[in-house]
Each structure stands twice: as C-alpha cells, then as structure tokens.
Amino acid sequence: MMAGPRSLPPVLATLLRFGTVGVVVAAIYALGFALLAGAGLASAPASTIAYLAAIVVQFLGHRHFTFRSGGALGRTAGRFLAVNGLGLGLSTALVLVLRDLIGLDALTTGLAVSLALAAMNWVILQHWVFRR
Template sequence: MEAQTSTLSTIMRFGLIGGLTALIYVLSFMFLAAQGLATFSANLIAYLVAIVFQFAGHRWHTFRSQAAILPAVLRFAVTNGIGLFVSSVLAYALRDLLRLGSMSTGVIVSGTLAILNWQLMRLWVFRR
C-alpha cells in the first residue's frame, strides 16, 4: 500500500511540474509565433525555456533525486534531445501541414511529451 501511495504522490508531483512546464512552453510558443518567428525557431526557443524549469522541478520536487547531478543532466539532455526531435516533427506536421493553430499545436505537443518524459525520467534520468 505504501508503494502505491508513493507512486501516486510522484505522479501528482510529475503532473504539477509537467503542467507548469507545458504552460511555459505553450505560452512561449504562442508568443514567439505571434512575433512572426518560424515554427522551428519558436518551438526551439519555447522548448529550451521550458526545460530549464522542468529539470529543476523534476529533480528536486517530483523525483527528489539524490543521483549525481552530472549524469542526471546528461541523461536529461539526451531525453530532451529525443523530445526536441519529436516536438519539432509534431509541431511542423500539426501547424504547417495540418494548419492547426499555435495553441492547439502547443497543447498536443506538450501532451505527447508528457507521456514520453514520464517513462524516461522515472526509469532513467532520475533513477536512484
């Protein structure tokens, strides 16, 4: 029972940090796109702004990781490289090919990344 409570608590913390990260990404993406930046540039900048918050929040709040910081940063960088690739392809497909709006694009990209990040972060990046 205690393990289930711990897992549920971790999922709730992950959701809080993830939700705030997604909000930072979506608002940044919308703002940059409204300024006329190309989709790839808007996505890249919004993504980088959001992941700085994401690392700190997940390391200290979500997973309360005691792992050595350098290996965690490197694993986090690889995870986010994968996420950047996925988000770039998805943002291009949704906004430029399917002509969805910036908000819809940002929300879909964020939801996709939440699933990918949960798996990689709990199993690899912030493992104890």
Template structure:
C-alpha cells in the same frame, strides 16, 4: 488499490510541469514584448531562451521534488537535456508531418504532443534520467 507513492509522484510531476509551462509562457511573452511594448528579443529567440529557463526549472524541480534523486548532475543533466531535446523535436516534427505534409488540422499534432511528450517524459525521467542506482 491506488499506489499512493506513485500517485503522489504523478501529482508532483504535474505541478512541476505546469509551473515550467507557466515560466516558459511568461518569459517568452516578457522577452518578446518587453515591459514597455518594445521587444527585448525576436520572438523565436525569446521562445528559445524561455524554453531554456523553463528547462532549468524543470530539471531542478523534477530532480529534487518529483523524483527526489540524489544522483550526480554529471550523470542526470545530460540525460535530461537529451530527453528535453527529444520532446522539442517531437513538438516540431508532428506539426510538420501531420499538418504540413498530411493536411491535418493544427489541433491534431498539438493535442498529440501535449499527450505524448508528458507521458514519455514521466516514464523516461523515472526509469532513465533520475533512476536511483
């Protein structure tokens, strides 16, 4: 039988993750291309700023909507940031290792990142970041 609370949590996780991704993409494009065609920020800096903005949304969304945590920000935010940094490092390391060092097609590390990072995030967010103690 399907565990409905867990299924609901997975759905909420997907909604917040999808919205975070859209926020990242929109911010990165807006900041790097600007409204009038002139770049507001260089692409790399625009991407980093957009990642931070999306990360703030993701933290709040997962804390209050996905995992409904009443934990203290002083406890949960540093853990969230560490997990987020790990995901970013994975998104950088896999292409370096698999594409640049081993010569695999770019799609391989991208697909692996798209599968591994959300899966690890869901587990770690629920068991370590937003666990209800």
C-alpha cells in the same frame, strides 16, 4: 475515532508532482516568452531564452520535487538534456505529420504534441534520468 486521510499510492503522488512541475514550467515558458516578445525581442530569441529558463526549472523541479533524486548531478543533467533533445525531435516530427500531412489545426496539434511529450518524459525521466 475517525481515521486520518489515506496517503496516495507512491506512483500517483509522483504523477501529481510531475504534473505540478509541468504546469509551472509551461507557465514560466509562456509568460517569459510573452514578456520578452512584448518588450520587443524577436520571437526566436525570446522563445530560446524563455525555453532555457523553463528547462532549468524543469530539471531542478523534477530532480528535487518530482522524483527526489540523489543521483550524480552530471549524469542526471546529461541524461536530462538528451531527453530534451529527443523531445525536440519528436515534437518536430509530430508537428510535420499532424499539421502538415494530416492537416490538423494548430491547437489540436499543439495539444497532441504536449501530451506525447509529457508521456515520453514521464516514462524516460523516472526510469532512466532520475531513477534511484
């Protein structure tokens, strides 16, 4: 008799769910921004609306799918918003250093910022925001 497929270690399964939510959220933001800007909305409001839509999906996706958290909604939402504020500050600082001081191109800077934020979110979301 053949053995069935082995299940993934819990941390790897959670990491895959985390990445899945991240890809969906990035797509929602990018498509939302493109649609709104393409419809004639100015860049700043288009970005803000797309970001707000994406952040709602990010919170719900990580709460219910990635970390399967049953924590109090108000507490986890407040912590989640605090982490996003920290992420905004970190991304701004990294852009200033990598792009303006070091002189990296925009794509490399964007990728570096995205990876740094993903790593930060992975640690803080699982150990503080959505911890069980």
